[in-house]
Amino acid sequence: xARRIAVVFDSAGTLLHMYRxxxxxxxxxxxxxxxxxxxxxxxxxxxxVALNTEKxxxxxxxxxxxxxxxxSENRISIGISCSKGLFTPDIACEIIKGASLLMGDVxxxxxxxxxxxxxxxxxxxxxxxxxxxKRIPYVLSTGGxxxxxxxxxxxILHAMKVDTYIASGDRMPALVQLANLINIPTERxxxxxxxxIKEKVVLELKSRYEKVIMVGDxxxxxxxxxxxxxxxxxxxxxxxxxxxxxxAADVVLDDIIKVVDVVKGLIRNENPASLxxxxxx
Numbered sequence: 001x002a003r004r005i006a007v008v009f010d011s012a013g014t015l016l017h018m019y020r021x022x023x024x025x026x027x028x029x030x031x032x033x034x035x036x037x038x039x040x041x042x043x044x045x046x047x048x049v050a051l052n053t054e055k056x057x058x059x060x061x062x063x064x065x066x067x068x069x070x071x072s073e074n075r076i077s078i079g080i081s082c083s084k085g086l087f088t089p090d091i092a093c094e095i096i097k098g099a100s101l102l103m104g105d106v107x108x109x110x111x112x113x114x115x116x117x118x119x120x121x122x123x124x125x126x127x128x129x130x131x132x133x134k135r136i137p138y139v140l141s142t143g144g145x146x147x148x149x150x151x152x153x154x155x156i157l158h159a160m161k162v163d164t165y166i167a168s169g170d171r172m173p174a175l176v177q178l179a180n181l182i183n184i185p186t187e188r189x190x191x192x193x194x195x196x197i198k199e200k201v202v203l204e205l206k207s208r209y210e211k212v213i214m215v216g217d218x219x220x221x222x223x224x225x226x227x228x229x230x231x232x233x234x235x236x237x238x239x240x241x242x243x244x245x246x247x248a249a250d251v252v253l254d255d256i257i258k259v260v261d262v263v264k265g266l267i268r269n270e271n272p273a274s275l276x277x278x279x280x281x
Contacts, residue, residue: 008202011168016121050170067105082219087129121145169193216231
């Protein structure tokens with residue numbers, strides 16, 4: 001009987017090559033390739049908040065409209081992609097309500113990403129909210145394109161009878177679009193998955209599979225990497241990553257296709273530490 005193996009993928013930076021833009025509220029400066037999860041991880045009471053709506057709805061709004069008014073009038077829900085310390089949607093809403101941000105700030109970051117990555121499979125908008133300082137230091141947008149080996153990796157895993165999942169802090173419509181593109185069943189997609197939810201997904205799958213592999217690239221994946229039978233950190237996005245994330249992983253890969261080698265090693269009952277796939281550059 002074949003071994004039953006599950007692989008759980010993060011999306012941004014793992015399945016997708018991301019382009020990220022932030023507008024700094026205090027200066028109005030546009031910053032490129034900001035690592036939002038790392039910023040959140042540095043301070044208690046911070047959260048990465050996603051606006052759960054389509055870019056077209058955002059861009060149809062008046063630039064002069066207050067952000068909270070837009071959220072209220074359009075009944076936009078918000079999701080917490082990751083946070084540190086006590087942080088809830090209600091806390092985020094209170095901070096947004098008191099902020100002076102306008103929809104023009106959100107337009108600016110969306111338009112910057114669209115101009116830089118016109119072929120992105122989706123565009124998302126969000127905020128970093130600091131509940132202790134009661135302010136929103138950054139307005140964010142991200143766009144992503146699948147890495148050129150992503151689809152091939154998933155296809156090979158499926159041919160090997162490996163079940164694949166996505167657990168990501170992104171919102172569900174964006175993840176469904178990605179899942180459909182790379183043939184991962186939508187019932188195996190977990191949206192707005194913060195670090196605790198990712199860990200919970202891995203632990204629940206461990207009760208159903210002989211082995212579970214977690215593949216991620218951000219600090220919000222650290223608990224899931226530790227919980228998995230094998231934690232795989234990918235560095236193909238090219239951003240600098242915290243040392244504690246590298247230490248939490250069993251292997252570090254510079255190309256997602258090498259996840260296939262990890263699975264083959266499991267099938268051969270090899271120790272992850274002995275696999276010749278650890279990349280230090």
